[in-house]
Amino acid sequence: MNPLDAARRLVGDALGQDEICGTCGSRVAGLCKPLDAATLDDVLAEAEHVVFDARDYLFQEGDRAGHVFTLVTGTAKLVRLLPDGREQVVGFRFTGDVLGYTTGSTYPFAAQLLTGATICRLDRPRLDALMRQYPALERRFLDLCIQELAATQDQLVTVGRRTAEARLAAFLLSLADNGQRRDRVGPVLEMPMTRADIADFLGLTLETVSRGFTAFRRRGWIREPSHGRVELLKRGALQELTDGEAG
Amino acid sequence: MNPLDAARRLVGDALGQDEICGTCGSRVAGLCKPLDAATLDDVLAEAEHVVFDARDYLFQEGDRAGHVFTLVTGTAKLVRLLPDGREQVVGFRFTGDVLGYTTGSTYPFAAQLLTGATICRLDRPRLDALMRQYPALERRFLDLCIQELAATQDQLVTVGRRTAEARLAAFLLSLADNGQRRDRVGPVLEMPMTRADIADFLGLTLETVSRGFTAFRRRGWIREPSHGRVELLKRGALQELTDGEAG
DNA sequence: CGTGTTCTTGATGATCATCAAAGGTGGTGG
DNA sequence: CCACCACCTTTGATGATCATCAAGAACACG
Numbered sequence: 427m428n429p430l431d432a433a434r435r436l437v438g439d440a441l442g443q444d445e446i447c448g449t450c451g452s453r454v455a456g457l458c459k460p461l462d463a464a465t466l467d468d469v470l471a472e473a474e475h476v477v478f479d480a481r482d483y484l485f486q487e488g489d490r491a492g493h494v495f496t497l498v499t500g501t502a503k504l505v506r507l508l509p510d511g512r513e514q515v516v517g518f519r520f521t522g523d524v525l526g527y528t529t530g531s532t533y534p535f536a537a538q539l540l541t542g543a544t545i546c547r548l549d550r551p552r553l554d555a556l557m558r559q560y561p562a563l564e565r566r567f568l569d570l571c572i573q574e575l576a577a578t579q580d581q582l583v584t585v586g587r588r589t590a591e592a593r594l595a596a597f598l599l600s601l602a603d604n605g606q607r608r609d610r611v612g613p614v615l616e617m618p619m620t621r622a623d624i625a626d627f628l629g630l631t632l633e634t635v636s637r638g639f640t641a642f643r644r645r646g647w648i649r650e651p652s653h654g655r656v657e658l659l660k661r662g663a664l665q666e667l668t669d670g671e672a673g
Numbered sequence: 674m675n676p677l678d679a680a681r682r683l684v685g686d687a688l689g690q691d692e693i694c695g696t697c698g699s700r701v702a703g704l705c706k707p708l709d710a711a712t713l714d715d716v717l718a719e720a721e722h723v724v725f726d727a728r729d730y731l732f733q734e735g736d737r738a739g740h741v742f743t744l745v746t747g748t749a750k751l752v753r754l755l756p757d758g759r760e761q762v763v764g765f766r767f768t769g770d771v772l773g774y775t776t777g778s779t780y781p782f783a784a785q786l787l788t789g790a791t792i793c794r795l796d797r798p799r800l801d802a803l804m805r806q807y808p809a810l811e812r813r814f815l816d817l818c819i820q821e822l823a824a825t826q827d828q829l830v831t832v833g834r835r836t837a838e839a840r841l842a843a844f845l846l847s848l849a850d851n852g853q854r855r856d857r858v859g860p861v862l863e864m865p866m867t868r869a870d871i872a873d874f875l876g877l878t879l880e881t882v883s884r885g886f887t888a889f890r891r892r893g894w895i896r897e898p899s900h901g902r903v904e905l906l907k908r909g910a911l912q913e914l915t916d917g918e919a920g
Numbered sequence: 921c922g923t924g925t926t927c928t929t930g931a932t933g934a935t936c937a938t939c940a941a942a943g944g945t946g947g948t949g950g
Numbered sequence: 951c952c953a954c955c956a957c958c959t960t961t962g963a964t965g966a967t968c969a970t971c972a973a974g975a976a977c978a979c980g
Contacts, residue, residue, distance in 0.1 A: 506830050510917035514830040529816050534823045561808055568811065569776050571818040576781045578825045583753050583761040585833045586876030590936065620958065629833030631937055636960055653945070653958090670757035837968065868927065878969055883928055900926090900977075 472552045476545045484537040484545065485526060491533050493547045495525045500543025501618045505536045505626070515627035516578065518619065520604060527567055540618045585629040588668065593628040594638040595664040598648065602658055614657045719799040723792045731784040731792065732773060738780050740794045742772045747790025748865045752783045752873075762874035763825065765866065767851060774814055787865045832876040835915065840875040841885040842911040845895065849905055861904045 475498065478484070484495055487507055497519055504517045504525070516535055519525050525537050548556075557564045584596045598615075605615050621639070625632040642648045647660040658664060722745070725731070731742055734754055744766055751764045751772070763782055766772050772784050795803075804811045831843045845862075852862050868886070872879040889895045894907040905911060 506826060508830065508834055508917060512834055512917075514833050516826045516829055529819050535826065561811070564808070564811060564815065568815045568818060571815060571822060572776050575818060575822045575825060578822060578829060579753060579763045579782065582763055582825060582829050582832060583755065585829060586761050587755055587759055621960095622958080632959085633938085633961085634936060636958095637936095640960070670755060670759075867925090879927085880929085880970085881968060883926095884968095887928070 472556065473546050473548045476547055478539055478543050478545060480539055480541050480543075482539050482543075484539065485533045487533060487536045489533050491526065491528050491531060491550065493549050494527045494553055495537070496546040497521055497523050497525065498544040498546050500545075501540045501616075502537050502543065503540055503619065503623055503627075505538060506534075507536070513626050514629070515623060517574070517581070518627070520608065522608065524570055527570070540623065581627075584668075588670070590628075590630055590634050591638050591641065592667045592670065593630065594624075594635060594642070595667040597624060597628060598642075598656065598658060599661065599664055599668065601656070602661070614651060614655050616654065617656050618654050719803065720793050720795045723794055725786050725790050725792060727786055727788050727790075729786050729790075731786065732780045734780060734783045736780050738773065738775050738778060738797065740796050741774045741800055742784070743793040744768055744770050744772065745791040745793050747792075748787045748863075749784050749790065750787055750866065750870055750874075752785060753781075754783070760873050761876070762870060764821070764828070765874070767855065769855060771817055774817070787870065828874075831915075835917070837875075837877055837881050838885050838888065839914045839917065840877065841871075841882060841889070842914040844871060844875060845889075845903065845905060846908065846911055846915065848903070849908070861898060861902050863901065864903050865901050 473496075478500075484502065485491075485493075487505070499521055501521075502519045502525065503515050504519065506514045506516055508514070518540075519537070526533060528534065553563075557567075580600075584593050588596065601615050601617060610616075619627075621632040621635045624630075625635045628635065639648070639650070642664075643650065645660075645663070647658070647663050649657045649659055651657060720743075725747075731749065732738075732740075734752070746768055748768075749766045749772065750762050751766065753761045753763055755761065765787075766784070773780060775781065800810075804814075827847075831840050835843065848862050848864060857863075866874075868879040868882045871877075872882045875882065886895070886897070889911075890897065892907075892910070894905070894910050896904045896906055898904060
């Protein structure tokens with residue numbers, strides 16, 4: 427069952443009901459995690475749920491920042507454009523993550539979906555009102571922002587100071603960490619991004635990324651059971667590569 | 674007069690008095706900018722001023738996050754270490770900037786001074802108390818964090834997708850923007866960082882950075898009137914380079 | 921005035937981008 | 951249901967960019 431179908435079914439069954447909203451609120455990375463039940467109800471009463479297709483943009487770079495989004499289901503990439511049209515992926519966002527919060531008036535990057543997705547969306551006027559009412563919400567955004575900052579700095583280290591294969595290894599390990607935080611079962615990771623997406627994230631070309639995957643496969647470090655999935659067979663080897671102890 | 678002497682003199686004359694504290698509070702990037710006078714007095718009463726030498730660390734990566742710092746005078750670099758000892762500079766901080774705020778228990782990077790500096794320092798327990806009292810302070814940190822995030826994403830674009838000379842041009846232009854925000858007079862920019870610092874920031878080697886400066890000098894795009902200073906003579910040319918319209 | 925640090929410049933080579941083409945895969949419509 | 955088509959992926963050949971190694975020059979400091 428592909429993610430889009432899953433999302434549609436979920437929404438069809440339970441749009442606006444506690445089942446979905448519970449999901450919004452209970453995720454590790456979710457917006458409402460530290461809120462008590464009464465507050466949560468207030469917040470969720472204001473939010474709306476929407477379904478998007480793969481490749482849809484939640485927002486473009488420079489758009490008026492009118493909403494904050496939570497990914498109930500699906501994966502997205504955050505993209506900055508260069509004047510000449512090339513793009514840099516500044517991050518990926520997964521089920522449970524929050525996107526698009528800014529104190530500025532426009533989004534500083536675009537958010538494009540890699541899969542179909544169910545989105546929980548809250549508009550800025552309502553969010554501002556809720557934040558005045560519940561200061562814990564503002565604190566939550568600060569926590570999230572500090573986490574994002576740390577992750578972006580990590581990425582800067584990866585792109586600035588590692589070889590192509592080491593970057594790829596770091597990417598795969600971060601995917602795995604991500605899966606764990608979301609308590610996904612089993613050793614096989616979902617990887618909905620294309621080689622081009624990964625290249626734009628790592629500051630490489632898609633050819634170089636492809637060669638990296640091939641090399642890891644040949645060495646028996648990874649396995650790709652199907653499109654959009656990886657399994658890390660030798661984490662130690664990947665870790666050594668990122669740590670620079672390459673032989 | 675070197676920056677260290679300037680800092681020492683300033684502190685010797687006016688430590689703890691309104692003159693310095695006014696400086697903390699009035700800067701564009703300062704912590705207390707949006708606070709009213711009464712709040713500002715409360716915050717400043719809790720802060721202490723300290724003088725550091727060039728190369729001192731305000732904190733190391735992994736230290737307990739016990740203080741928040743404002744640079745009253747001086748320049749610092751923020752550094753992440755790799756397992757093999759190489760380092761990535763994730764940002765520079767200038768007079769008026771705030772450093773070291775995190776909701777976590779340890780600093781995720783080190784802060785090392787490039788020049789002597791006067792620091793306005795506030796410990797976490799007091800800061801937390803002040804934030805409970807003045808929610809505007811928390812909001813201020815969120816603003817700052819979002820700005821830092823945007824700047825770090827910009828840097829990711831630079832390091833991931835631009836050539837060596839284009840990175841250097843972007844760096845010089847950002848220095849100039851920074852100077853403007855601080856309403857520095859005249860066309861000559863302070864540049865207290867070494868070629869190695871710049872290289873570690875741009876994901877290059879110090880030799881490549883040096884060659885870049887030489888190339889820009891030869892083309893008449895920049896001038897270095899003395900150590901630690903630059904003047905941008907052809908901003909348009911530098912801008913074209915970063916925008917990728919290089920011929 | 922000597923010493924350590926930073927900066928410059930050159931020579932060489934490795935890494936990775938670029939260009940090119942063919943093989944897969946999934947989705948769509950006939 | 952099959953065939954076609956668009957997109958993604960793989961693989962190869964070549965070359966440019968930038969790292970590395972090396973040595974000398976300029977500068978700051980004691």
